[in-house]
Amino acid sequence: MPVFPKSMHKIAMLGGGSWATALTKIVSENGSHVGWWLRSKDDVQHLLRTRHNPRYLSSVAFDLARVQPATDLADVVAEADWLVLAVPAAFVQPVLDKLDRDALKNKRIISAIKGMIPEKNVLVTDYVAQRFRLAPEQLGVVAGPCHAEEVALEKQSYLTIGSPDVELAETFCQLLRNRYVKAHPSADLDGIEYCAVMKNIIALTCGIAHGLGYGDNFQAVLVSNAVQEIRRFLHALSPLPRDLSASAYLGDLLVTAYSQFSRNRTFGNMVGRGYSVKSAQMEMNMVAEGYYAVKSIHDLNKKLKEFMPITDAAYRVLYEKVAPAVEIELLKEKFR
Incomplete structure (x- = not known):
């Protein structure tokens, strides 16, 4: 998998919470283009009007030349090379089940969810792999120690990207690294x-x-x-x-x-x-x-x-x- 300059990556960010907001801040300020899916039309309109998320980390201002908020899930996903999942685990299945089974065929998926699929009792990456017939090498997970609130304040933070594909992990690490975020790859996804x-x-x-x-x-x-x-x-x-x-x-x-x-x-x-x-x-x-x-x-x-x-x-x-x-x-x- 080739390593591209940060500015060439297109990321679909799913979720409107504090962690989705923090990750959108990091990758967009590093030069990636972010299609940001939010459930609420009002939140999208507020972001387009003010450049701030009205509900979470509202002090963060976004460059709308790099961040495109939207409510059309299929369109946001179709335009992206990467899909970052940052919705609560309890809601990720009903969100992803709206997508066609081939929608993620050629994409790289990063789970930023710290939970499991309720009732099924499976990891989010396992569910995504099964639902969309993906190879393990297409999947990764982002872990802390890192609180979204401190990212908004640009306090020194450390992240680990776990994936069986070390090149995938290292590439996403590059999209995250900046003066206040250090990121390291790991092969231990599970x-x-x-x-x-x-x-x-x-x-x-x-x-x-x-x-x-x-x-x-x-x-x-x-x-x-x-x-x-x-x-x-x-x-x-x-x-x-x-x-x-x-x-x-x-x-x-x-x-x-x-x-x-x-x-x-x-x-x-x-x-x-x-x-x-x-x-x-x-x-x-x-x-x-x-x-x-x-x-x-x-x-x-x-x-x-x-x-x-x-x-x-x-x-x-x-x-x-x-x-x-x-x-x-x-x-x-x-x-x-």
Whole structure:
């Protein structure tokens, strides 16, 4: 696969949230042309009129010579060489099912989604490969540690692009690199993607503990045990040699578990403070992927039968309505 200058790439960005907005900022300012699909006609009109996303990271101004907002999904995809998926995992299937099965035939797909397809319990890249009959070498995933809010502020950030095709990963890294973003390729697509799913579960559980009044000491133990839980789960599903202390794994986990910008931690904190799941979801303006991830990983582990006390505790709180205080008290006894 040839490596082209940044200005020659055409990217279809799917999604209107904060991460889609941040990625559009990065790649467009680097010279790529972005066809930006948003569901809302009002949001598209606002962007065309003001150059700002009215809902997320509204301080970012876009150059409309490089960024073309639109609501016609098929047209946006047809014009692109790359497709970047940045819609919540719970909604990606109904969005992509609107496309013809051959629509992605000659394109390279990057998932920026930190979740799984609900009910199917499959990774987003696995679903895309099956739905559109794509080779693994056409697929990649983008991982942190990186919060969209800090990208908007142009704070130093690091990204990893995972793909079985190292050339694809390196090419997309080139589209992202600038003075405040460093990007590195990796061949471990599955490991990075599963880690991105599981770190949301851990962050959500950290939020629950924080909402209950637990401090930094307990959270440090929780995150340490979480690394072991992730290692067991990954070894059962994808037993490849990987260094979980690398930033794509541990770094992404830490920033999501501790940051003020983490929507999963915020969601968990609300649940820990006594909000019902429904009321917490209604009050938040963004989707907490961890809510859906908990059920998917819990269901997958029914066959694997790995020791996953954090995932089990989160599942019982969110889906079986067990009191958060009870579950965290039980979880304490399982940590070392």
